[in-house]
Amino acid sequence: MSGRQRKDGDGGEERPPYGQYQLDLYAQAMVGGNKPVVTTDPNKLEQAARQAMSPEAFNYVFGGAGEQATMHANRLAFRQWKLIPRMLRPTVPRDLRVKLFGKTYDTPLLMAPVGVQAAYHPDGEKGVATACASLGVPFIYSTAATTPLEDVAAAADASLGASSSSAGASRAPRWFQLYWPLDDAITASLLGRARAAGCDVLVVTLDTFTMSWRPLDLDAGYLPFARGEGNALGFSDPVFRRKFAAHFDGDAVEDNVAMASRFWLAEVFSGHAHRWEDLATLRRLWGDGPIVLKGILSVQDAEMAARYGVDGIVVSNHGGRQMDGAVPSLEVLPEIVDAVGHRLTVLFDSGIRTGVDVLKALALGAKAVLVGRPVIYGLGAAGTDGARHVLAGLLADVDQSMGLAGVQRVSELNRSILRRINYGGDVKSSL
Numbered sequence: 001m002s003g004r005q006r007k008d009g010d011g012g013e014e015r016p017p018y019g020q021y022q023l024d025l026y027a028q029a030m031v032g033g034n035k036p037v038v039t040t041d042p043n044k045l046e047q048a049a050r051q052a053m054s055p056e057a058f059n060y061v062f063g064g065a066g067e068q069a070t071m072h073a074n075r076l077a078f079r080q081w082k083l084i085p086r087m088l089r090p091t092v093p094r095d096l097r098v099k100l101f102g103k104t105y106d107t108p109l110l111m112a113p114v115g116v117q118a119a120y121h122p123d124g125e126k127g128v129a130t131a132c133a134s135l136g137v138p139f140i141y142s143t144a145a146t147t148p149l150e151d152v153a154a155a156a157d158a159s160l161g162a163s164s165s166s167a168g169a170s171r172a173p174r175w176f177q178l179y180w181p182l183d184d185a186i187t188a189s190l191l192g193r194a195r196a197a198g199c200d201v202l203v204v205t206l207d208t209f210t211m212s213w214r215p216l217d218l219d220a221g222y223l224p225f226a227r228g229e230g231n232a233l234g235f236s237d238p239v240f241r242r243k244f245a246a247h248f249d250g251d252a253v254e255d256n257v258a259m260a261s262r263f264w265l266a267e268v269f270s271g272h273a274h275r276w277e278d279l280a281t282l283r284r285l286w287g288d289g290p291i292v293l294k295g296i297l298s299v300q301d302a303e304m305a306a307r308y309g310v311d312g313i314v315v316s317n318h319g320g321r322q323m324d325g326a327v328p329s330l331e332v333l334p335e336i337v338d339a340v341g342h343r344l345t346v347l348f349d350s351g352i353r354t355g356v357d358v359l360k361a362l363a364l365g366a367k368a369v370l371v372g373r374p375v376i377y378g379l380g381a382a383g384t385d386g387a388r389h390v391l392a393g394l395l396a397d398v399d400q401s402m403g404l405a406g407v408q409r410v411s412e413l414n415r416s417i418l419r420r421i422n423y424g425g426d427v428k429s430s431l
């Protein structure tokens with residue numbers, strides 16, 4: 001797909017023709033004999049990444065916490081919902097746009113915040129952000145990134161022919177994910193940078209204030225921060241740098257990377273959770289912009305989020321990477337939407353592997369979804385182009401599947417197109 005081609009006749013705005021991607025792939029294969037850079041088969045994607053990546057890095061991405069029960073349950077939860085297609089209805093032109101916090105985005109799909117992307121492929125965050133930009137997919141920058149925020153933003157904007165200082169719609173859409181430092185001065189600095197870099201939304205991840213039990217990484221001795229990976233935001237932060245210098249005889253972080261990494265780790269993964277009341281600090285520091293809490297799995301916490309004045313939540317179990325045995329996020333999505341959907345924007349992640357999965361989560365009430373591992377597998381297997389192929393394929397699948405379901409617009413998706421069926425047994429495929 002060559003980016004933004006189609007005029008949609010709806011205010012003259014250009015939007016990417018996601019459904020066209022399928023035709024492009026057939027044409028490339030038939031005319032040029034070119035296969036996609038990485039498999040299109042969701043069942044084979046993981047294996048393609050495994051072959052291309054170092055075992056430690058692959059296992060870091062692939063692994064869930066504990067015995068991976070929650071990670072597998074996430075998939076089982078999707079399998080329990082089946083779609084009921086409708087016939088003889090208007091389904092074109094398809095409209096995948098969604099309005100979130102007053103802004104219209106091209107897709108109901110967002111790139112989940114994923115740390116240490118340069119560990120999976122040298123293209124790293126710039127590659128994934130560029131792939132997202134070409135498709136109108138908002139990129140959520142992780143606090144644990146391997147490239148400073150400003151550099152990622154500039155690369156994504158440049159790929160669209162925009163400069164990151166130019167205002168307006170041509171900028172690549174981006175959000176900022178916060179691992180919440182203990183020190184408010186550092187938090188203030190990070191949020192100021194996020195605002196200056198044009199991040200629309202603040203996503204505060206609540207479920208990772210402490211590490212989880214990850215046997216694959218323990219066996220490999222793989223911990224990104226201990227290797228000095230995933231510190232780029234902190235190390236490039238003037239307030240963090242000053243604090244480090246004040247504690248370590250005027251050293252720059254580069255003079256003592258191992259110690260600086262530990263110092264940064266103590267800020268963002270201290271093991272101490274903040275409290276609900278502390279959200280007032282974030283509100284003060286972030287201003288009026290949207291705040292979204294990521295990692296909500298209970299109606300009670302969703303109610304608390306509404307009470308404490310945030311704008312949205314991500315119903316998420318962190319892809320089964322934090323608390324093993326936690327409920328699948330899809331299982332609790334409907335009850336959370338029923339409880340707070342009229343007050344908060346409810347987003348979803350954990351376990352999405354196909355366009356049909358996206359449809360299911362949207363039909364159960366999510367306003368948009370985040371996807372993590374599949375895109376990172378694409379990145380690991382084939383860099384920027386691989387990440388783009390996975391994202392474009394997901395969007396094309398969403399587009400096609402909406403049509404097959406008899407739906408033209410994302411806003412038409414609701415529970416009437418779903419049936420819950422429990423066949424028992426286990427998931428057969430590697431998905």
Ligand SMILES: Cc1cc2nc3c(=O)[nH]c(=O)nc-3n(C[C@H](O)[C@H](O)[C@H](O)COP(=O)(O)O)c2cc1C
Nearest residue numbers: 061112113114115142205318319350351371372373
């Ligand atoms: C390798 C990896 C690193 C992650 N790093 C972060 C992170 O830095 N911040 C965050 O909020 N979530 C992080 N997540 C969780 C994702 O944002 C998301 O919740 C999860 O990947 C969704 O599940 P999925 O992989 O099944 O799509 C990470 C996930 C993976 C796989």
Ligand SMILES: O=C(O)C(=O)c1ccccc1
Nearest residue numbers: 115116144208224230321
């Ligand atoms: O691995 C994760 O899930 C995650 O959130 C994270 C945390 C720190 C560094 C990199 C990723």
